[in-house]
Amino acid sequence: MVIKVPLSWLRAYCDIPWSVEELVERLVMTGLEVDAVETVGSDFEGFVAGRVERLERHPNADRLSLCTVDVGGESLQIICGAPNVAAGQMVPVARVGAALPDGMAIRRARIRGVESFGMICSEAELNLSDDHDGIMVLDGATEPGRPLKDVLGGPETVLSIDVGTNRPDCLSLVGLAREITALSGGETRIPSGAAADSGPPVESLAGVRVDAPDDCPRFVGRVITGVRIGPSPDWLKRRIEAAGIRSISNVVDVTNYVMLELGQPLHAYDLDRLAGQGIVVRRARAEEAFTTLDGVERTLGPDVLMIADHERSIGVGGVMGGLNTEITEDTERVFLEGACFDAVRVRRGSKALQLQTDASRRFERGMDPELQGEAVGRAAGMIAEVAGGVVAEGMIDVRTPAGPGPEIRLRPDRVNGLLGTGLDLDEIATFLRRLRFGVRPAGTDLEVSVPSFRRDVHREVDLIEEVARLYGYDRIEPAASAPPREESVEAREREKDLRGRQDVRRRLRDTMTGFGFTEVITHSLLHPDLNRLIDPSRPSVMIDNPLSPELSAMRTSLAAVVLNVVRWNANRKVRDIRIFEAGRVYWPKNGGLPDEPEQLCFAVTGQRHDPHWDGPPQAFDFFDLKGLAEALHGRLGLDRVETVPYDNDDPLFDADRTGELRADGVRTGRFGAVSYQVLDRYEIREPVWMGVIDCGVLFGKASERRNYHAPAKYPAVERDLAIVVPEEVSHRDILEEIRACSGDLLEAVELFDVYRGEQIAAHCKSMAYAMRFRSGERTLTDAEVTKLQDKVLRRLVGRYRAELRS
Amino acid sequence: MFAAGCGASRLAAASSFPMKDRTGPSMLQEAEAIETRALEEIGRADDPSDLEDIRIRYMGKNGDLTRILRSVGKAAPEDRPRIGQRVNQAKQAIGEALEARRAACETGRESASGPLDVTLPGRRPPLGSKHPLTLIREEVSEIFRDMGFSVVDGPEVEWDYYNFEALNIPRDHPARDMQDTFYLGSDIVLRTHTSPVQVRVMEQQQPPVRVIVPGRTYRNENPDATHAFTFHQCEGLYVDKGVTMAQLKGDMTYFAQRLFGGKVKVRFLPDFFPFTEPSVQYDFSCVACGGGGCRICKNTGWLEISGAGMVDPAVFGFVDYDPELYTGYAFGMGLDRLAMFKYGIESIHMFLENDLRLLERP
Numbered sequence A: 001m002v003i004k005v006p007l008s009w010l011r012a013y014c015d016i017p018w019s020v021e022e023l024v025e026r027l028v029m030t031g032l033e034v035d036a037v038e039t040v041g042s043d044f045e046g047f048v049a050g051r052v053e054r055l056e057r058h059p060n061a062d063r064l065s066l067c068t069v070d071v072g073g074e075s076l077q078i079i080c081g082a083p084n085v086a087a088g089q090m091v092p093v094a095r096v097g098a099a100l101p102d103g104m105a106i107r108r109a110r111i112r113g114v115e116s117f118g119m120i121c122s123e124a125e126l127n128l129s130d131d132h133d134g135i136m137v138l139d140g141a142t143e144p145g146r147p148l149k150d151v152l153g154g155p156e157t158v159l160s161i162d163v164g165t166n167r168p169d170c171l172s173l174v175g176l177a178r179e180i181t182a183l184s185g186g187e188t189r190i191p192s193g194a195a196a197d198s199g200p201p202v203e204s205l206a207g208v209r210v211d212a213p214d215d216c217p218r219f220v221g222r223v224i225t226g227v228r229i230g231p232s233p234d235w236l237k238r239r240i241e242a243a244g245i246r247s248i249s250n251v252v253d254v255t256n257y258v259m260l261e262l263g264q265p266l267h268a269y270d271l272d273r274l275a276g277q278g279i280v281v282r283r284a285r286a287e288e289a290f291t292t293l294d295g296v297e298r299t300l301g302p303d304v305l306m307i308a309d310h311e312r313s314i315g316v317g318g319v320m321g322g323l324n325t326e327i328t329e330d331t332e333r334v335f336l337e338g339a340c341f342d343a344v345r346v347r348r349g350s351k352a353l354q355l356q357t358d359a360s361r362r363f364e365r366g367m368d369p370e371l372q373g374e375a376v377g378r379a380a381g382m383i384a385e386v387a388g389g390v391v392a393e394g395m396i397d398v399r400t401p402a403g404p405g406p407e408i409r410l411r412p413d414r415v416n417g418l419l420g421t422g423l424d425l426d427e428i429a430t431f432l433r434r435l436r437f438g439v440r441p442a443g444t445d446l447e448v449s450v451p452s453f454r455r456d457v458h459r460e461v462d463l464i465e466e467v468a469r470l471y472g473y474d475r476i477e478p479a480a481s482a483p484p485r486e487e488s489v490e491a492r493e494r495e496k497d498l499r500g501r502q503d504v505r506r507r508l509r510d511t512m513t514g515f516g517f518t519e520v521i522t523h524s525l526l527h528p529d530l531n532r533l534i535d536p537s538r539p540s541v542m543i544d545n546p547l548s549p550e551l552s553a554m555r556t557s558l559a560a561v562v563l564n565v566v567r568w569n570a571n572r573k574v575r576d577i578r579i580f581e582a583g584r585v586y587w588p589k590n591g592g593l594p595d596e597p598e599q600l601c602f603a604v605t606g607q608r609h610d611p612h613w614d615g616p617p618q619a620f621d622f623f624d625l626k627g628l629a630e631a632l633h634g635r636l637g638l639d640r641v642e643t644v645p646y647d648n649d650d651p652l653f654d655a656d657r658t659g660e661l662r663a664d665g666v667r668t669g670r671f672g673a674v675s676y677q678v679l680d681r682y683e684i685r686e687p688v689w690m691g692v693i694d695c696g697v698l699f700g701k702a703s704e705r706r707n708y709h710a711p712a713k714y715p716a717v718e719r720d721l722a723i724v725v726p727e728e729v730s731h732r733d734i735l736e737e738i739r740a741c742s743g744d745l746l747e748a749v750e751l752f753d754v755y756r757g758e759q760i761a762a763h764c765k766s767m768a769y770a771m772r773f774r775s776g777e778r779t780l781t782d783a784e785v786t787k788l789q790d791k792v793l794r795r796l797v798g799r800y801r802a803e804l805r806s
Numbered sequence B: 001m002f003a004a005g006c007g008a009s010r011l012a013a014a015s016s017f018p019m020k021d022r023t024g025p026s027m028l029q030e031a032e033a034i035e036t037r038a039l040e041e042i043g044r045a046d047d048p049s050d051l052e053d054i055r056i057r058y059m060g061k062n063g064d065l066t067r068i069l070r071s072v073g074k075a076a077p078e079d080r081p082r083i084g085q086r087v088n089q090a091k092q093a094i095g096e097a098l099e100a101r102r103a104a105c106e107t108g109r110e111s112a113s114g115p116l117d118v119t120l121p122g123r124r125p126p127l128g129s130k131h132p133l134t135l136i137r138e139e140v141s142e143i144f145r146d147m148g149f150s151v152v153d154g155p156e157v158e159w160d161y162y163n164f165e166a167l168n169i170p171r172d173h174p175a176r177d178m179q180d181t182f183y184l185g186s187d188i189v190l191r192t193h194t195s196p197v198q199v200r201v202m203e204q205q206q207p208p209v210r211v212i213v214p215g216r217t218y219r220n221e222n223p224d225a226t227h228a229f230t231f232h233q234c235e236g237l238y239v240d241k242g243v244t245m246a247q248l249k250g251d252m253t254y255f256a257q258r259l260f261g262g263k264v265k266v267r268f269l270p271d272f273f274p275f276t277e278p279s280v281q282y283d284f285s286c287v288a289c290g291g292g293g294c295r296i297c298k299n300t301g302w303l304e305i306s307g308a309g310m311v312d313p314a315v316f317g318f319v320d321y322d323p324e325l326y327t328g329y330a331f332g333m334g335l336d337r338l339a340m341f342k343y344g345i346e347s348i349h350m351f352l353e354n355d356l357r358l359l360e361r362p
């Protein structure tokens, strides 16, 4: 949570012996992130307070006013365009010769034929806030002609400090002053919470009942009677506005002032609008309707804490009050609430209203249970001061007695053991005392008591962090960690296993890039329709609270996202795309977490090679893709890799141009031409070749191990076989026969020609194979090989009506 | 230059085949060796006249193979057919190779017709490249492996328990606001960091534990100039007896210097995370300007990297480690961010945009 800290205000609670730069540096080193340092206002050289004596319409412009302004002993004619300017107002005037904080010089000017001798300024023009809706109106009691710097103060430096959720005590000026004096060694000046209470006893005016003591361990109330609601004095307005809070009225401004000062959120009620002059703290009823200050009616449930009077709800505990008991111009008696609410309860209320307020953010982070009496007293006194009235005697204080704060034993060995430092007991004790911990020695250790405002500290390790902060992390000397120590056999095996799998992933990527493919990494969220398009039978893993419908499902296939990349690049005139992604897809499972299998998806468009002057371009085709997919398998050490017809009505692929990959008889993936149906949906206008590989199977079968074979000792015999077979006979059919007949003696067989044409019968094709025979034990004779060859031919003739091609 | 090479091999050929004292088996071996050598020379030759030289040398009237055939009579009678067969086989192989090579040489010549212009574009094999996030992940993993860390991963769709509760971020804790979360039902989230894997590892194994977890993480944030809803993170954990914050600083310094060079310094600033205590933000001195101040480091001289700290004893409580016996450090880092610094990438959105004109590096 970021708070704005006007430095002049902060100085009211501590001395700051450093320049602004040094202060920022020290705050950052102690854990308070300073997001910004800004200057508000200026020294207002040549600016004065002035009273608008007369107001006339500009003779030549409807929207402009001709003001006569008393600037102390003289009257100036000034033209003003603000709608809110009125006679009698005390206003800030920039005289001729002055310069606005943004550098604009004020000159004598002629505007639509009338002379103007200065400018009446808005808060924005004075660099006080962003408000440029109208001119700023000063306290009417200000003397005309008074230098503006005396009225508003000089330039103000405002720090924006980002306070972590663990340090709610620093969400106040006093809390920050405590941090600063812990660093500087100075004193913190904490304002008194005692209020002069001369009115009737508070119990005679109001009552408080807490029905939910766990949710509200403490509720303090005071009453101020006879107040006059009106604008705040300038100094008060200026301070809270510099801290980023809008001025509303004197009473409300005081509650905010004290919240900024001490960190305790306060709420002011019009006592006369509280039914039964009392407050009840209770849980909301089921479906309880409540209208918040913003005028919206909301329905709440029993996990929200309500503040009620004796008839109805008047606020959501720790979050915001209601319209019905708000302070108005007519309020005379104020009931002031300062409570300690349970952090979780406030968080629930804040979630229920979908509203975070300055109060709720503070309560959610944990409230000091000792702060309420002081804060309410301080505010009551200030209200009497700025709004008149009398503080009723005493305060209502309904509380569950808090136990004593924790006592923590702190071992110096542990401090140094965790931080890697060599601090002694005295140094440690000094740091903690400066942070207002109670410290007393207990043997070689320290016994530490925690102040009520440090609710984040309850363990030894929390104290060690405090010591480290004050000692300074920059003073911790870097040390090398111990070398990996002798670990168990199991640990080594685990690591070997892990590395094995990671190595396959790496080889996979190395191989694909070696084949000329560029790796892409895409989002895993998409529109569920894309999943349905590619893999209609598989449901998607859905996000409950997506950023948009386009990002509401998790991808079930990489194809869906890789095609996006193809389209994106094709639209930018990238030709000859060769990309791959290796990543997870997400498949729902009944019960438990979804499966996250890994896939490899590659896509190709365009030419086989980069264009070259030496020859015409050749389109990438099915056999390029097949060769690539099989080579990849081979590179990863898979055995018996083959492609078989893929007869599945997979909408991703064109049924006539797709194949299924197998290794050792197990399906590892599929590839082919992406179907027109899918391409149309993606608005891709050129053919895309794609392969989708199941990495799980691939990794399961990939082997690191390479068995090298000694070169053959005996010579090989090579024979060619050209046959004519009917079209429906596949290469694989022929291969199987050749293999089946030749057994171990067949070393290799390669298809070297496929021919269809004049010399071949219709619906037939000629297939020519080169076969290499070799024995590991002897030199094969010609006769032997010829016999084998004849056998192959007989089988093919018998089975597939093959004919030997002459 | 090729002539010199051929001359040298001719000499070698002459000296390695003395013509006396022949037995059948040795002649067989010789024939095989000659074939191998000849095929090798043919493969290297790129001029028809070189090929003719080779033919004469091996198969001519006084060629090596011819001489073996002539001396076949000196071998034992039962070996003679085999030797003859082998020599003929070698002749056939060499003849075919010569023919093929000659054809290849001539085609080469034809396409280049005229004198060779070496400045004409060559045929480049297509160049692929790995994604920068893969490159940085591999590099980061390698450095930490050298430091004794294992690289592990776990599910991206994760139980709330592992992502939050076991990391000391209970429900209703304001720290959950820091991490806007995608939910899939009330108990399952898209992981907001990779630390849940560390909890899983600690559940499985006793210290010492040294792991890094690079992987994809998610935040329910509307993308803007500096934010995306998918990040690539790498979180690390080291638990053992006597692990200190000084070691955390030393190890992060080692890492920074391995990744960015020996001049990089590391600084710690106090910070807060529910799962570490003490917690720090760690910065590297700017890798672009060396710490003097530049646009990249917004003139501070430092680059904010991520958070780190000593593992909170509460986290050890969830995995039944004894916090009196063991201490540990944990750290995070954004791989996207490191890649930006390392490869000079300007926008986080470039990573998942996959503009091939950028990814295909020359």
Ligand SMILES: [Zn+2]
Binding pocket: B286, B287, B288, B289, B290, B291, B292, B293, B294, B295, B296, B297, B298, B299, B301, B302
């Ligand atoms: Zn720099």
